Amino acid sequence: MRLTGSDSGMNAPISDAGMGRIAREHGAVLRFAPAGTMRDLSSSDRLASPPSITLGTYANPEARAADFFHELGHCVNTSDTVIATMGNELRAWITGFEIASAAGVTFSTSEVARCFRELSSYLGTDASADDRLWHDAKGW
Numbered sequence: 491m492r493l494t495g496s497d498s499g500m501n502a503p504i505s506d507a508g509m510g511r512i513a514r515e516h517g518a519v520l521r522f523a524p525a526g527t528m529r530d531l532s533s534s535d536r537l538a539s540p541p542s543i544t545l546g547t548y549a550n551p552e553a554r555a556a557d558f559f560h561e562l563g564h565c566v567n568t569s570d571t572v573i574a575t576m577g578n579e580l581r582a583w584i585t586g587f588e589i590a591s592a593a594g595v596t597f598s599t600s601e602v603a604r605c606f607r608e609l610s611s612y613l614g615t616d617a618s619a620d621d622r623l624w625h626d627a628k629g630w
């Protein structure tokens with residue numbers, strides 16, 4: 491799996507229609523938050539039928555696309571709990587990047603770094619074994 495393209499952004503920008511199609515291909519529905527709401531935010535409801543993703547308004551289209559694939563990862567990872575543990579968040583990023591890669595969408599190294607900074611914000615939010623694995627992997 492290739493996570494990164496270059497530092498100049500996505501190798502192939504993905505349209506709203508393209509994201510909607512990929513969501514449907516994975517059994518999910520993509521909705522867009524009203525303009526000006528959910529700034530730089532996205533969410534997903536894996537328990538909805540069908541699972542739904544709501545994509546906010548982003549200043550950075552690459553971050554918007556990466557967050558879309560992350561939320562799709564949550565929708566696809568049906569064996570995860572809905573609780574936002576470190577492990578669930580990590581798996582959602584990995585699954586999302588795999589789906590993106592299969593669709594020919596790769597991200598810049600700076601965007602991938604942002605995703606991992608986002609992930610690290612979940613450190614210490616629970617006392618799960620997943621958290622422990624992350625700490626051990628980082629040597630903390």
Ligand SMILES: [Zn+2]
Pocket residue numbers: 560564579582
């Ligand atoms: Zn998440």
